[in-house]
Amino acid sequence: MIRLTTENTQKAIERCKQLKPTVRFIQDRVFAVASANNSNVYHVRFDVRNGEKLGQCECKASERGLVCYHIVAGATANIYRQGLKLAK
Numbered sequence: 068m069i070r071l072t073t074e075n076t077q078k079a080i081e082r083c084k085q086l087k088p089t090v091r092f093i094q095d096r097v098f099a100v101a102s103a104n105n106s107n108v109y110h111v112r113f114d115v116r117n118g119e120k121l122g123q124c125e126c127k128a129s130e131r132g133l134v135c136y137h138i139v140a141g142a143t144a145n146i147y148r149q150g151l152k153l154a155k
Contacts, residue, residue, distance in 0.1 A: 068114060068121035069134055071142065076134050083136040083143075090144045098141040100124070111141035 069075075086103035093099055096113040109125045122142060128135040 068112070068123045069129065069132060069138070071120040071122050071134060071138070076139060076142075079134045079136045079139045083139040086136060088136065088140045090140050092144065092148070095148075096145060098144055100137040100140045102126075102137075109137045111137050113142065113145050 088103050089101040091099040091101075093110065098111045099108050100111050101108050107126075109129075111122065111124045113123075114121045122134070122138040123129060124135050124137045124141075126135050126137055129138065
């Protein structure tokens, strides 16, 4: 899993804003994110360990250790869902 920081997510955030990929909830902290470039769908997972936010995607960029726009799109949905849980 990739540690998510303000520094390593900036480019992916900008790309995500441009492409606006579709995100579908699978289960807690797991999302399916549609590629904006083709028909691929990538599963994105999130975790928090020792206070560090972590993300993982099945795409080639993420396999190389880069934060991709799929992770950012999934993280947006994950943050929203986790906030709803806390609001209960």
